[in-house]
Amino acid sequence: MTGSEAADWWATGICRMEPGVVELRGIPVQDLIGTTGLVATVWLLTRGSLPDPAEAALLEAALVAAVDHGPQAPSIAIARMAVTCGVGLNNAIASGVNVLGDVHGGAGEQCVALLNEIVEAEASGRSLTDAVAAAIAGYRYVPGFGHRFHPVDPRRDPLLALVDQAVADGVVAGRHARAARAVESALNAGRATPVPMNIDGATAVIYAELGFPPPLARGLFVLSRSVGILAHAWEESNQGRRNKGPIPPSILPTYRP
């Protein structure tokens, strides 16, 4: 029967929909409204069940930490320029979110994979030192470490402190945090200027400790950074520029044939 074929083509376990009914992962939406936080709902929809409050709190800290890094970030600049071109905030956000790719927003995803690799190698009997050395061998830039701007990323320490507390409270196991610190030590050994863990690394520790698979690390960063993208697009739209270019109109791009 082709009707059910079309229905099955769009089968989902996330949302059950009937006239008068909206259920998310089996929970009527009206039972979530007013009882469940947005971050717990993110977890529910992506993972299939609700988190413990302590898990949600740790995730929430990571999502808050990455909301914005100013207009030097391409995603932010793009959204600000977009909104001056006569499109809606949804379009401006889309043009910005779209560039959270392997280089701009992908470090978290890559770092979760890296930490998983180290933790699994350790679980299979390798020493942490060896596991780290093997995992970082192939990289020119190890994802989640180093920053072109901050000598120390101000978001690193508070995030790791929350992870340490969650380990102490038995919320997470702490193996990915240990792996990340071991990577940091290995990278800094013998260097005058350190290559400290950055925001992508610190949030990757949290995502990995909480069991999010690597691609969702990128997805979670998208949700987080969308907040800053929206705020910047909105601020720009109130400044009244039209067709804002990347540099003031008085400065012409150099022609270099």
Place this chain on the structure above:
Amino acid sequence: MTGSEAADWWATGICRMEPGVVELRGIPVQDLIGTTGLVATVWLLTRGSLPDPAEAALLEAALVAAVDHGPQAPSIAIARMAVTCGVGLNNAIASGVNVLGDVHGGAGEQCVALLNEIVEAEASGRSLTDAVAAAIAGYRYVPGFGHRFHPVDPRRDPLLALVDQAVADGVVAGRHARAARAVESALNAGRATPVPMNIDGATAVIYAELGFPPPLARGLFVLSRSVGILAHAWEESNQGRRNKGPIPPSILPTYRP
């Protein structure tokens, strides 16, 4: 001095950035991490200061309510198809978010404007009945009311109940809620099948009560629906289809020259 000209071109009040420093609306990011929720941070970045907890809770309920409405929504279907085409989750989310336009995601924005119009007319001495009649006169579809699918939207009552509680607690004034209910009554007068307030209307009441300007209603909906878009894209990516079209490959689109 052209260097400062370029710096000024990108002036912002949202984020202060110096080596080792990230401040959001004047608050060091490390003071937000672990103390401030994601929804409060949305408020901070878009409005300039932190909300009261009761305000944040009301906003959070609205954001949770709208996260998903299943694959029949174009934004969700688009993101699911996108992720089967060999692009990242960021790209899939962008293609989906991009369509939250005047028709799909704009009803909330339009409804906030409508409620503001009614509240302002009332404030200038008009009766609520007259203000409502004038405000809805020009519409074929009044934004925020009626649903092609749900006879009663299951998200309406719990959201309005939270607004009523917030009015009782002195958190919000309740004028926009009153206006919205008056619109509903006017639309339903003499009709056999009611045109009830829908999710866009119920969340618009909250956004308007909390003082968000109309365009931010769309922006907030984007943040909310991005959660469902991410979850659906992720679910689809785990089903392994490649180049998923809108209907099964066995069904060919009708050719109608």
Place this chain on the structure above:
Amino acid sequence: MTGSEAADWWATGICRMEPGVVELRGIPVQDLIGTTGLVATVWLLTRGSLPDPAEAALLEAALVAAVDHGPQAPSIAIARMAVTCGVGLNNAIASGVNVLGDVHGGAGEQCVALLNEIVEAEASGRSLTDAVAAAIAGYRYVPGFGHRFHPVDPRRDPLLALVDQAVADGVVAGRHARAARAVESALNAGRATPVPMNIDGATAVIYAELGFPPPLARGLFVLSRSVGILAHAWEESNQGRRNKGPIPPSILPTYRP
């Protein structure tokens, strides 16, 4: 029968598809390959039949004229930044094309509508002078006229010369060109610095003369500018920058709370 319902939901007159068969607007694709130009194919798909060669040539000139205007254009800058973020050329083009909105790319669409309005007013008996005065009365910026950068847009004269030739050859009627020149005269009357027709205006004349409805003017501009967007994204990707922001990293955006 629901299978045909799903098939009908996607009914189209553009493309007939069966195993081994691809027909575009009733023409087997293999009959187009090698015989029909890309611009004629644009016409075929959007209009339903093939253009005369002289019509296609006029359209081609308009499409060539608008391919690029350098990195100061937000669409170009966005695509260049996007490609440094680790996304594909398709994603970079999408982020750029997305901002060709009412302000950046919409002037052509608005100008076609304006010219149509004047031509129709004239056809109904009004004088050209009156029709122009009425049509431009409401605008702060008349779409298609004036340029913040070029005192005279170098693309104006060659495009209008081609239109004049096409009028002489009986290819188009010339009424929209006459209307556009009348708008130009009206805008410049009594001004020291002229407000000349710009690229959007000159291409709008061509689109309108050729009978394209206003929204397709924007669509055609998207096709044209996509060429420049692709070229710039490609050039940028060969320069090796990562996460390119809008200004050099040495210049920090001004913080202005």
Place this chain on the structure above:
Amino acid sequence: MTGSEAADWWATGICRMEPGVVELRGIPVQDLIGTTGLVATVWLLTRGSLPDPAEAALLEAALVAAVDHGPQAPSIAIARMAVTCGVGLNNAIASGVNVLGDVHGGAGEQCVALLNEIVEAEASGRSLTDAVAAAIAGYRYVPGFGHRFHPVDPRRDPLLALVDQAVADGVVAGRHARAARAVESALNAGRATPVPMNIDGATAVIYAELGFPPPLARGLFVLSRSVGILAHAWEESNQGRRNKGPIPPSILPTYRP
């Protein structure tokens, strides 16, 4: 001097811009208008100089061949749904173009790389048979070959015939065409149902013969398919649906927890 630093940050060799001047790759734009085709302009901007007419004609055939493949293609379906959501044609095109990723639009890019690899292996002394066997060894789906829908892709033969003619005319060398046919033979050896070269393969032959690097193959496909995306979005916008989902509203997606 920071002004020139900002100017240099946006240096380009594609477009020189001064008041009254627009030069593309050193050619005043007014010299291109009316003399140079759109496809030759694509070549000029991406490659740096104008093609011979025979080269442009071959490229044009490839671009025409890929403009559309109906609403079953995710890019087309997405643009059609997008335009019903209250966004502009530019936004609808962007959401569609965005998904021309590694799986949907990337086969051409991958196939050019594959053909280059074979041609280079042959040039370094390997037999064609060995070079092909080595090149295709790792693939589950060899990019550019096989089609889930067409037993024989109707666009294959006319495109290859044009390549053969171009080889006979000395326009291109023919090595990539030979490599592609050798891949086809290798894939079909001993199979009952052949795995013929598809549109991505046939256009990849042309792009590779003309010297386009692999990523530009994807870029060229984006330009080509944008034509169909525009046409479909436009057709859909004239059908008047609002918030078009992927299947008719009467068919509910299956809930499968």
